[in-house]
Amino acid sequence: MTNKQMTSSETEQTDDQQPNPTPGTDSLADRGTDIGVETSSRDDPATVTDRTIIESRDLDVYYGDDQALNGISMEIPEQQVTALIGPSGCGKSTFLRSINRMNDLIDIARVDGELFFREKNVYDDDVDPVALRRRIGMVFQSPNPFPKSIYDNVAYGLRVQGQDDNLDEKVHTALERAALLDEVEDQLDSSGLDLSGGQQQRLCIARAIAPDPEVILMDEPASALDPVATSKIEDLIEDLAEEYTVIIVTHNMQQAARISDKTAVFLTGGNLVEFDDTTKIFENPESDRVEDYITGKFG
């Protein structure tokens, strides 16, 4: 199995990786090695830095003429879990998508302002969104595994990114980290679509972490799941935060309170109303509107 897969992905790599025509790819990749020394703290989970990894400054996002985000400025710390909460339609997903430039895929979306990832504005002309997304993984609201085998699902990112040495080992590690390995170990060749919803979502998480990104964006990853599957995913997120920066959108206040270190509250009109330590937000928020929202008085 793996032999065939290896060779097929090798050809793919020569197809797709070699030319590397976009200058942006190089520049962002170079930055990756530039800051490699500083990021070595990732190897030591005990170190929780308060360093900012993502910072937005006056970020506006428009869909056509409608403004979905209004002057968002926030600093997201490295290796912590940041939760984005707020009522439906307030722009949480939009903000998440603007971090890894998934908004580029929406024709009518337009972004103003700046968003820095490791001090580099990702909307600069020399940034290749493809290279950016290789460093910022994403898990979507509803599980979207490919109609491929479990193995090929997890290996997908590794293959498209040309990291296909030790593929077996990396796939196993990713499945293990995503707390899925035990359940699927002897059926890696069966289709990812044959798994339950909760397993599929963990498969998508495994797929996202396999290429070892620096940040993981999660858009309501547990919204379609039952409480047991949800708590598995929550445990998993806490584990992930030891190595990765996790930014998670959730509608579930308890979930945000349980798993996040920082919480950002968006309210209608695409405004960021409050952003602070999670304990502060839930125990003693500055804004009355945030308090009302958290205690369920509206939204």
Next chain:
Amino acid sequence: MAADTQEASVDSGFGQISRTKDVAFRLLALAATLIGIVSLAALLLNVAVDAVGWLDWSFLTNPPHPNPNNAGFLPAIVGSIAIMIMIALVTFPLGVGAAIYLEEYASDGYLTRFIQLNIANLAGVPSVVYGLLGLGLFVGLFNIGYGSVLAAAFTVALLILPIVIISAQEAIRSVPDSQRQASYGMGATKWQTIRNVVLPRAMPGIMTGTILALGRAIGETAPLIMIAAPTTVFGVPNSLLSKVSAMPLQIYNWASYPQTEFQYGVVAAGVVTLLVILLTINSVAIIIRNRYQQRT
């Protein structure tokens, strides 16, 4: 009084609504279906009965002959199959390429909409017009030769290309966006996404559409006449530039013979052969589609 009528109308709300129109429409629809099926069945039966005694192994393996008892279909069968293979080789890459461009690359501007509209229009242009185009373009301008395999294949390929493009577009469009997002989210390039996610999922639909379009191509006669393909050839084509006849052309040719043995027996044998090949092609398309549906 008022209360009485109200009660009555409530009563009729449970079970007394007239169903006459319902029943009438049902019968009408049934009749329409039956007329179609019965006349088709009668036609097929008629042809099949006529073909008895004529459709045999020597008919399938011999060249045409002035004597109806020795008449054979082989050069036309081989000609049709050769033309089909060339058409598939031409339309598949062109059709899929155009569909990928229109669905995945082209932005939704005036130009795209204009192209889209014209593809839809081209799918409806009568085949004789394509024949004229083929005559001017491939035979005249490119000088590929009157009635050659290539000229015939290119001409009919143009004819079915719009159908292949449209069905490939539909197959590509039916790939859920969440799949593309998953791929882009993993840092895949556009081409990697198309190749690894979009095309594998769209391929059964693309294949079905292409095969059904080929089924249409195999029955085309007018464009072949326009590019001056001979209605009868006595030898199997041995190169892409040799003159070629096709099954419907040969049948047409036999139908114009004075002898009744040709007009009924031999023609019927040819028609049955053509239909069997056509149905085989279509069943392959259906099998592909069913296997795909089971997997998703």
